[in-house]
Amino acid sequence: MHRLLAAFWLLVALVGCRLYGRYADSRLLITFMDVGQGDATLIRLPGGQSFLIDAGLRTRRLDMGKRVVVPVLAGEGVLKLEAAILTHPDADHVGGLVEVLSSLKVGALWLPRYFLPAHKPLLTETIARARERGVSVLPWVAPTRFTLAPGVRWWVGVGSGGSDNDRSLLVRVAFGPCAALFTGDIGADSERVLAHLGDSTVLKVSHHGSRFSSDAVFLQHMRPQIAVISSGTHNRYGHPHSDALERLRRAGSEVLRTDFHGRVDIAFDREGRFYCQSALGSCGSGYCSDSRPN
Ligand SMILES: [Zn+2]
Numbered sequence: 001m002h003r004l005l006a007a008f009w010l011l012v013a014l015v016g017c018r019l020y021g022r023y024a025d026s027r028l029l030i031t032f033m034d035v036g037q038g039d040a041t042l043i044r045l046p047g048g049q050s051f052l053i054d055a056g057l058r059t060r061r062l063d064m065g066k067r068v069v070v071p072v073l074a075g076e077g078v079l080k081l082e083a084a085i086l087t088h089p090d091a092d093h094v095g096g097l098v099e100v101l102s103s104l105k106v107g108a109l110w111l112p113r114y115f116l117p118a119h120k121p122l123l124t125e126t127i128a129r130a131r132e133r134g135v136s137v138l139p140w141v142a143p144t145r146f147t148l149a150p151g152v153r154w155w156v157g158v159g160s161g162g163s164d165n166d167r168s169l170l171v172r173v174a175f176g177p178c179a180a181l182f183t184g185d186i187g188a189d190s191e192r193v194l195a196h197l198g199d200s201t202v203l204k205v206s207h208h209g210s211r212f213s214s215d216a217v218f219l220q221h222m223r224p225q226i227a228v229i230s231s232g233t234h235n236r237y238g239h240p241h242s243d244a245l246e247r248l249r250r251a252g253s254e255v256l257r258t259d260f261h262g263r264v265d266i267a268f269d270r271e272g273r274f275y276c277q278s279a280l281g282s283c284g285s286g287y288c289s290d291s292r293p294n
Contacts, residue, residue: 028152028175030202032256032264033072034279035064037232037239038092041182041204042073043173045149046270050078053085053171053182053204058095058122065096070103072263080104082148083138086111087168087184089123098122101129112158113139114167140169151175151270155197159183159190165207166190172197178268178288180204181222188215195221201274201288202266205229205248209240209257219251225289226276227253228264235259256283 031042035056043051052073056064073081084106087093100106109130116139118124130137143157155172168184180202183191191206192215203224206213208231227248231239240257248255254276256264262279268288269275276283
């Protein structure tokens with residue numbers, strides 16, 4: 001009985017430390033989850049607010065929300081998301097969101113207004129689940145800048161173009177001189193429009209490293225120190241393409257791939273430094289080069 005009680009209090013202490021660590025963390029943390037072919041990224045702000053961008057693939061046989069996203073959130077002690085951010089309604093981005101909305105408290109669902117009213121079955125189901133759970137649906141149109149948590153500057157915009165990929169929701173989060181840009185699946189034309197945003201320390205490489213993204217002119221402006229490609233092992237699309245990899249290398253980026261490096265964690269601290277850790281070990285650290293303020 002004593003042993004059981006001791007084990008119980010040990011568990012309480014461990015959970016407490018984990019939660020305390022989350023709230024006490026003064027850094028901005030970004031986690032690129034390993035969801036195979038698809039995207040799922042967790043952003044945690046200093047002070048504890050959490051945001052999720054996309055939630056991986058769902059097919060009839062596989063739900064990355066169940067298999068990876070919800071377990072990772074639980075493992076990190078994330079009990080609530082301020083927002084679940086959907087870049088666009090392709091199955092490899094929207095798929096796991098129903099599971100996320102069913103398992104956690106979520107404040108809002110952000111998505112480009114273009115995709116409303118929903119026509120695709122996965123998006124229709126996601127929005128229905130959001131409404132059932134009392135999650136407000138926030139459609140975005142024009143680029144917007146705002147501050148959330150002290151010192152964290154956001155820019156949220158929507159891509160333009162003919163395809164759903166090009167109409168992805170675009171998010172830039174900046175903390176001191178460090179910044180991360182999330183580009184959904186936009187192509188080169190939409191990327192070039194983002195040149196005005198200035199440097200980003202970290203780039204979530206568009207469209208899983210497709211040949212038609214990672215435009216050279218765009219990369220010249222972004223100058224990402226770390227470029228993360230979220231792609232599946234031996235995926236049928238041939239992502240990432242060697243041309244895109246070459247352009248990223250020429251831009252001087254350290255390229256990390258979830259199909260090779262697994263999960264990638266990046267922290268920005270208050271002193272303007274970044275720290276990178278992948279499932280394979282350290283992937284570097286250093287000072288974020290100055291970026292224009294959001
Ligand atoms: Zn995709």
